[in-house]
Amino acid sequence: MALTPIPNITIGQEYDQRYADAAVHYDALRPMADFFGRNMPVHHHDRFFQVHYINSGMVRVYLDNRQYHQQGPMFFLTPPGIPHSFTTEEGSDGHVLTVRQQLVWSLLDECPDLGSIGQITPVCVATGHVSSAARHEVARIERLFDELGAEFAADRKGRDVALTTLTRLLFISLFRLSANSLKAQHARHDELMLFHRFNLEIEAHFKAHWTLSAYASALNVTEARLNSVCRRIAGVPSKRLVHERLMQEARRMLTFTGMTVNEIGYQLGFQDPAYFCRFFARHADTTPSNYRHHQLSQS
Helix, strand or coil: CCCCCCCECCHHHHCCHHHCCCCEEEEEHHHHHHHHCCEEEEEECCCEEEEEEECCCEEEEEECCEEEEEECCEEEEECCCCCEEEEECCCCCEEEEEEEHHHHHHHHHHCHHHCCHHHCCCEEECHHHCCHHHHHHHHHHHHHHHHHHHHHHCCCCCHHHHHHHHHHHHHHHHHHHHHHCCCCECCCHHHHHHHHHHHHHHHHHHHHCCCHHHHHHHHCCCHHHHHHHHHHHHCCCHHHHHHHHHHHHHHHHHHHCCCCHHHHHHHCCCCCHHHHHHHHHHHHCCCHHHHHHHHHHHC
16 A cells, blocks of 8 residues: 655645745744644655754654754754654743745855755754854854744834845854754664654544554554554654644644534544544643634634
């Protein structure tokens, strides 16, 4: 059976449709984690760079085949098209910046000393452990993220130019700090590939509510082996990854569609609307209707 390709997530379509055509999208980590879940399965961003700056908490990051387990403060930079997955701890916060590749490419054209387009690779930097000479660059990044967040939230004259300028300044600092990238930690190739294959199977079958035994059978491993690998790679049991994918889709549909709660439940494979509401409330600490009302009040 052919697997679903690695998902391409476009922030302006999946998360914040007000900025579907924007060159720059900023948000704090916490609301994005509330929407997508703390355990982001493998995905990529076609034609977009993305930066996650984590203030505190342990982060598990997989950038293509590179593994990093790092305590915040830290950031990781993902170039366009690079498959990646990550897990952040509950309570951790920070910034997420998504930028159209052309904006970054034009910067590199003007500043070739920062690197060439073909040389840009994923990086993960522990900003609390850089050299003393680089600390001013870290402080600059933190100030720029705060300015970017304030500018993005406001509706002031020159907003688009301000966002572009702040983003270019921020990427200059990010590229300067990329020389401090951590050395990737060892990850067993077979386990990492199994984890990625499991996420692809989830993408293909989460609405069918496959049992863990069905997933394990499709992957030709035991349930115990699958669960053990998920705990080592993502720090969570295999069942939680399945549930979080259902919750991610439920949040998206509640936010961006006009379907009723019952219709959404049916679309997600729940035959009993009451069970869907209980499932959602158990994982989100609120009802689907209250979640939708809160999202609409924020827009």
